[in-house]
Amino acid sequence: xxxxxxxxxxxxxxxxxxxxxxxxxxxxxxxxxxxxxxxxxxxxxxxxxxxxxxxxxxxxxxxxxxxxxxxxxxxxxxxxxxxxxxxxxxxxxxxxxxxxxxxxxxxxxxxxxxxxxxxxxxxxxxxxxxxxxxxxxxxxxxxxxxxxxxxxxxxxxxxxxxxxxxxxxxxxxxxxxxxxxxxxxxxxxxxxxxxxxxxxxxxxxxxxxxxxxxxxxxxxxxxxxxxxxxxxxxxxxxxxxxxxxxxxxxxxxxxxxxxxxxxxxxxxxxxxxxxxxxxxxxxxxxxxxxxxxxxxxxxxxxxxxxxxxxxxxxxxxxxxxxxxxxxxxxxx
Ligand code: AMP
Ligand code: MG
Numbered sequence: 001x002x003x004x005x006x007x008x009x010x011x012x013x014x015x016x017x018x019x020x021x022x023x024x025x026x027x028x029x030x031x032x033x034x035x036x037x038x039x040x041x042x043x044x045x046x047x048x049x050x051x052x053x054x055x056x057x058x059x060x061x062x063x064x065x066x067x068x069x070x071x072x073x074x075x076x077x078x079x080x081x082x083x084x085x086x087x088x089x090x091x092x093x094x095x096x097x098x099x100x101x102x103x104x105x106x107x108x109x110x111x112x113x114x115x116x117x118x119x120x121x122x123x124x125x126x127x128x129x130x131x132x133x134x135x136x137x138x139x140x141x142x143x144x145x146x147x148x149x150x151x152x153x154x155x156x157x158x159x160x161x162x163x164x165x166x167x168x169x170x171x172x173x174x175x176x177x178x179x180x181x182x183x184x185x186x187x188x189x190x191x192x193x194x195x196x197x198x199x200x201x202x203x204x205x206x207x208x209x210x211x212x213x214x215x216x217x218x219x220x221x222x223x224x225x226x227x228x229x230x231x232x233x234x235x236x237x238x239x240x241x242x243x244x245x246x247x248x249x250x251x252x253x254x255x256x257x258x259x260x261x262x263x264x265x266x267x268x269x270x271x272x273x274x275x276x277x278x279x280x281x282x283x284x285x286x287x288x289x290x291x292x293x294x295x296x297x298x299x300x301x302x303x304x305x306x307x308x309x310x311x312x313x314x315x316x317x318x319x320x321x322x323x324x325x326x327x328x329x330x331x332x
Contacts, residue, residue, distance in 0.1 A: 026138035038176030044145030101200025260303035
């Protein structure tokens with residue numbers, strides 16, 4: 001066992017995924033601690049969802065506003081009905097997409113208010129990741145887990161990203177390598193029939209299973225991350241060039257008008273020899289790499305990142321949502 005530290009700052013250890021370390025992390029969680037772990041979307045920062053004191057530590061470590069609810073992660077589909085009232089829509093989605101990057105929002109049962117930001121609903125997801133499932137199994141409770149980054153920063157897709165943000169604030173980071181999807185889950189409100197956040201499963205695939213979905217209902221409380229708060233932003237200023245005929249020219253003009261260190265995120269174009277970072281050959285790769293590249297540009301002290309926008313279809317809707325938020329509305 002690592003030595004207990006007397007002051008509040010602890011030494012954060014990155015642990016390889018193996019049975020011994022899963023047990024170590026499960027013990028930390030059962031004592032009311034918080035642990036970062038990989039999922040197929042991004043790294044999560046987990047606590048026992050039934051322990052309100054532990055859950056508060058997540059908000060403190062991230063600097064996350066307390067009215068922004070957390071998703072509960074389970075390791076077995078049968079756990080959904082222990083913590084929520086299932087609807088026919090949820091049943092269909094669970095059948096097709098669980099485990100996977102899709103969160104169902106349902107009326108809650110037995111879930112502390114601190115997890116749900118005071119809402120009477122709860123978001124539930126089963127990650128499609130060996131390490132996450134092993135940890136949840138070992139804990140024998142659902143783990144509520146937002147992304148394991150400092151609030152407002154790009155989401156972490158490697159153990160190192162988590163360390164860079166949370167070193168000294170949590171005991172352990174389970175390292176399961178780079179996340180496969182690279183952006184967060186799609187959130188479906190299965191009470192009102194609406195997509196609350198675009199994510200790893202495209203709207204089109206969800207609607208193929210449950211039919212046309214609505215837009216989120218108007219509300220004073222945040223129904224989804226990013227609806228109210230700044231999100232996913234690197235230190236560099238992000239400029240998003242929306243799709244359109246003259247996109248290439250807009251990007252070149254914006255680039256040429258800026259002084260300071262700048263880079264263009266592009267899928268294929270070299271923009272006539274300007275400083276271009278190829279983000280991937282297609283939208284799936286762009287989504288997979290975008291947060292890691294934001295962080296890399298910050299490490300290299302870039303002032304500006306100009307991002308090629310993509311069509312808002314399929315995974316492109318989720319990617320554009322993240323790019324719009326990261327740009328803070330700075331769209332050309
Ligand atoms: P993240 O910040 O990426 O961990 O995603 C968690 C997000 O899931 C929250 O910010 C919420 O917006 C959404 N979420 C969780 N629980 C609920 C809920 N009960 N109702 C609506 N959205 C929820
Ligand atoms: Mg997040």
